[in-house]
Amino acid sequence: MSVEGKPAFLVTAADLAPEALALLGDYEIVYAGRTPSEQDIVDLCARHNPVAIIVRYSKVGAAAMDAAPALRVISKHGSGTDTIDKAAAKNRDIEVVAAVGANAQAVAEQALTLILACAKSVTELNERMHSGHWDKATHKSLELGGKTLGLVGLGAIGRKTALMASAIGMRVIGFDPYASDLPGHIQPVDLDTLWRESDVISLHCPLTADNAKIINEKTLAACRPGVIVVNTARGGLIDEVALLKAVSSGHVRSAGLDSFSQEPMAQGHPFQGRKGFILSPHVGGVTSAAYVSMGVAAARNALNVLARHS
The missing domain is CATH 3.40.50.720 (NAD(P)-binding Rossmann-like Domain)
Incomplete structure (x- = not known):
C-alpha cells in the first residue's frame, strides 16, 4: 500500500502508455525502470506490496509473488507469458492474463x-x-x-x-x-x-x-x-x-x-x-500503435481480475 493509501500497480518497465495510465487513476503506479533485474522486481514487491503487476521486461517468479501478499493478478504487456512462473502463480491463486492479439x-x-x-x-x-x-x-x-x-x-x-x-x-x-x-x-x-x-x-x-x-x-x-x-x-x-x-x-x-x-x-x-x-532487438511488437494497444489491454485485463476479487 502506498503512502497515499492507494493500492499499487507495479510496471516492470520505465513507462506505460498514457491511455493505459488513464484507466489506473485509482492506483499508485510503481515503475521498475528500463532494465529491471528479477531481484529488482522482488525488492519492489516487498516495498510496495502491489495488487497487480504489468509485465513488460524481466521475469516474475515465486520470490516476487511471495514478497507481495496483496498480489492478485500478473498481466502481460503482450501475448507471451513465458517470463512469468505460471505454476507458482496458480499455487498462490494469482491469475496470469495476457494481451493476446494486441500487437x-x-x-x-x-x-x-x-x-x-x-x-x-x-x-x-x-x-x-x-x-x-x-x-x-x-x-x-x-x-x-x-x-x-x-x-x-x-x-x-x-x-x-x-x-x-x-x-x-x-x-x-x-x-x-x-x-x-x-x-x-x-x-x-x-x-x-x-x-x-x-x-x-x-x-x-x-x-x-x-x-x-x-x-x-x-x-x-x-x-x-x-x-x-x-x-x-x-x-x-x-x-x-x-x-x-x-x-x-x-x-x-x-x-x-x-x-x-x-x-x-x-x-x-x-x-x-x-x-x-x-x-533486430526483439522490437517486432514495438510500434507506437502496439505500445498503446498492449498497455490498454494489459491494464484492462488486470482491472477485470481485480473487479472479480473485490
Missing part, C-alpha cells in the same frame, strides 16, 4: 519484413552499396511468389502473417494443434510436412517445455536446402548452435531473428557480424 499486426509486419529482407539480401546489398559496390551483374535474389511459407503457430500473429504472405503470392502451410476454423489461404499440415515443403519457416508459437528448440539440428536437416528461417516469437524455440551451423554451411539461406535465447544479446554473440543473419 499482432506489428509482429506480423516484422515477420514479413524479415522474410523479405532475407529473400532480397537487403542488408547485405545496403552494406555493399555504402562501400561503393554495384552488384547488379552478379546478384540474384529470391522471388517469393509461388514459394511456400510454413508457419509454426496459427494464432493472431501467425494468421496475419499468413494473410500478408498470401497477398504476395506465397502458398501458406501451417502447424498448430490448437488452431481451428482456419481461413482458406492456410493449409494445415503436420510438422514433418512443414519442414519438408517450406521455402520459408516463420515461428509464431509460445515457448513451452514441449517445443523448446523446435528448430534444431534434426529439424533443420529435414528442411529444403536454402530455406529461410524467421523468428519473431521466443528465442528458446531455436537451438542457436544448430542454426549457426546450418547458416554457415549454406543449408539455411539466411535467418531473420527478432528474439534470442538470452536477451539483451551479449557482445560477442556468434551471430554478430556473421553473413546470413539479419538481427
Whole structure:
C-alpha cells in the first residue's frame, strides 16, 4: 500500500502508455525502470506490496509473488507469458492474463519484413552499396511468389502473417494443434510436412517445455536446402548452435531473428557480424500503435481480475 493509501500497480518497465495510465487513476503506479533485474522486481514487491503487476521486461517468479501478499493478478504487456512462473502463480491463486492479439499486426509486419529482407539480401546489398559496390551483374535474389511459407503457430500473429504472405503470392502451410476454423489461404499440415515443403519457416508459437528448440539440428536437416528461417516469437524455440551451423554451411539461406535465447544479446554473440543473419532487438511488437494497444489491454485485463476479487 502506498503512502497515499492507494493500492499499487507495479510496471516492470520505465513507462506505460498514457491511455493505459488513464484507466489506473485509482492506483499508485510503481515503475521498475528500463532494465529491471528479477531481484529488482522482488525488492519492489516487498516495498510496495502491489495488487497487480504489468509485465513488460524481466521475469516474475515465486520470490516476487511471495514478497507481495496483496498480489492478485500478473498481466502481460503482450501475448507471451513465458517470463512469468505460471505454476507458482496458480499455487498462490494469482491469475496470469495476457494481451493476446494486441500487437499482432506489428509482429506480423516484422515477420514479413524479415522474410523479405532475407529473400532480397537487403542488408547485405545496403552494406555493399555504402562501400561503393554495384552488384547488379552478379546478384540474384529470391522471388517469393509461388514459394511456400510454413508457419509454426496459427494464432493472431501467425494468421496475419499468413494473410500478408498470401497477398504476395506465397502458398501458406501451417502447424498448430490448437488452431481451428482456419481461413482458406492456410493449409494445415503436420510438422514433418512443414519442414519438408517450406521455402520459408516463420515461428509464431509460445515457448513451452514441449517445443523448446523446435528448430534444431534434426529439424533443420529435414528442411529444403536454402530455406529461410524467421523468428519473431521466443528465442528458446531455436537451438542457436544448430542454426549457426546450418547458416554457415549454406543449408539455411539466411535467418531473420527478432528474439534470442538470452536477451539483451551479449557482445560477442556468434551471430554478430556473421553473413546470413539479419538481427533486430526483439522490437517486432514495438510500434507506437502496439505500445498503446498492449498497455490498454494489459491494464484492462488486470482491472477485470481485480473487479472479480473485490
